[in-house]
Amino acid sequence: MGKSKKIVPVLQPTFGDTGEMIRKFQRLFESRQITLGTYTRELEQAVSDYLGVPHVVAVSSCTSGLILALKALRLEGEVILPAFTFAASAHALVWCGLRPVFCDCDRETLSIDTRRAEELITKRTAALMPVYIFGSAPDWEPLERISKKHSIPILADAAQGLGASYQGRKAGRFGAVEIFSLSPTKIITAGEGGLITTRDGDLARTLRKLRDYGKAEDGEDMEMIGLSARLSEFHAVIALENLKWIDVWMEKRRGLIDTYREGLEGIPGIRYPTLPEGSSSSWNYMVLLIDNEIAPFGRDDLYLRLKEKGIQTKRYFYPPAHRLAVYREMLGPDLPPLPATELISGQALALPLYSHMSEVDVRAICGSIRSCA
Numbered sequence: 606m607g608k609s610k611k612i613v614p615v616l617q618p619t620f621g622d623t624g625e626m627i628r629k630f631q632r633l634f635e636s637r638q639i640t641l642g643t644y645t646r647e648l649e650q651a652v653s654d655y656l657g658v659p660h661v662v663a664v665s666s667c668t669s670g671l672i673l674a675l676k677a678l679r680l681e682g683e684v685i686l687p688a689f690t691f692a693a694s695a696h697a698l699v700w701c702g703l704r705p706v707f708c709d710c711d712r713e714t715l716s717i718d719t720r721r722a723e724e725l726i727t728k729r730t731a732a733l734m735p736v737y738i739f740g741s742a743p744d745w746e747p748l749e750r751i752s753k754k755h756s757i758p759i760l761a762d763a764a765q766g767l768g769a770s771y772q773g774r775k776a777g778r779f780g781a782v783e784i785f786s787l788s789p790t791k792i793i794t795a796g797e798g799g800l801i802t803t804r805d806g807d808l809a810r811t812l813r814k815l816r817d818y819g820k821a822e823d824g825e826d827m828e829m830i831g832l833s834a835r836l837s838e839f840h841a842v843i844a845l846e847n848l849k850w851i852d853v854w855m856e857k858r859r860g861l862i863d864t865y866r867e868g869l870e871g872i873p874g875i876r877y878p879t880l881p882e883g884s885s886s887s888w889n890y891m892v893l894l895i896d897n898e899i900a901p902f903g904r905d906d907l908y909l910r911l912k913e914k915g916i917q918t919k920r921y922f923y924p925p926a927h928r929l930a931v932y933r934e935m936l937g938p939d940l941p942p943l944p945a946t947e948l949i950s951g952q953a954l955a956l957p958l959y960s961h962m963s964e965v966d967v968r969a970i971c972g973s974i975r976s977c978a
């Protein structure tokens with residue numbers, strides 16, 4: 606791999622039947638109905654059937670979906686979220702005038718530490734925002750108990766979690782609302798896009814208005830301050846065709862992750878995130894946790910050496926959200942001590958993984974990692 610100077614990307618989109626996508630694009634060109642049309646409705650219905658959730662609202666991205674959902678819930682004050690997450694989780698809060706309260710993560714599952722989250726609840730807390738870290742469902746049982754006990758809604762950043770489940774229930778059926786991403790790095794991509802799921806019909810109606818400027822049902826008057834955050838019909842077609850493959854691709858990724866783990870067996874100081882009990886993953890990412898004291902290479906060292914060999918990896922989430930310049934400045938001296946997040950963000954490395962990847966490539970990457978030892 607290194608010899609041919611081929612670059613192995615850390616992530617790549619996989620596509621279903623591109624011939625069928627092109628046929629549907631042709632129909633779109635002919636019909637000229639290229640936004641909020643039949644394919645968006647078909648996609649929403651297909652996701653609703655797949656997840657078993659009554660309401661699905663397709664939007665332009667997970668970030669816009671988070672913003673719309675926060676607006677629809679009319680939240681004010683603070684929202685507790687993990688610091689070990691992608692910046693967009695916190696950005697959405699700030700766009701809505703909410704203050705992010707960063708919580709530590711669990712050292713094993715990397716998901717929000719639910720005990721710490723409960724300790725952070727104050728009179729100002731408006732919601733909890735767990736995140737599907739690397740595609741794994743968070744520990745919903747304690748989260749739902751805390752939500753009920755303190756009468757605080759949960760809005761989940763499920764950007765990476767389409768296809769994951771918890772105790773046999775698919776992601777999308779938890780909390781007040783869950784928001785998924787269809788960006789190019791996700792198991793199911795639309796090109797760009799997002800999906801909001803909820804069991805609340807009134808909330809879904811509000812979200813449909815909010816994604817379309819806040820238009821009233823008559824299409825003329827404006828009822829609220831919305832966004833321009835529709836999913837185009839072209840994007841809906843891509844997502845629809847890809848969605849047909851979700852279970853096959855999750856299984857494929859899971860197999861590739863097993864191959865990685867076999868290939869790296871015996872290297873000291875390497876471990877993997879575990880799943881919260883009862884949780885399953887969309888397997889969006891293959892992540893190693895490298896103990897920098899014990900492993901034969903440090904995390905940053907391995908990242909650089911693989912890069913030299915043409916293998917792209919990603920230090921992820923690094924820096925964690927609370928260490929990003931914008932949040933350091935915003936939080937000032939209030940920056941909380943988050944020991945598990947600091948530790949994990951210094952250990953985590955995402956390796957190349959995509960649904961059309963071959964086992965041969967995975968084994969070659971394992972060989973390259975071993976040669977760094």
Ligand SMILES: Cc1ncc(COP(=O)(O)O)c(C=O)c1O
Pocket residue numbers: 666667668669690691693694736762764765785786787788790798799
């Ligand atoms: C955890 C998390 N939240 C939010 C987002 C933002 O998703 P989008 O690009 O669809 O806005 C991402 C994207 O990678 C993510 O990983």
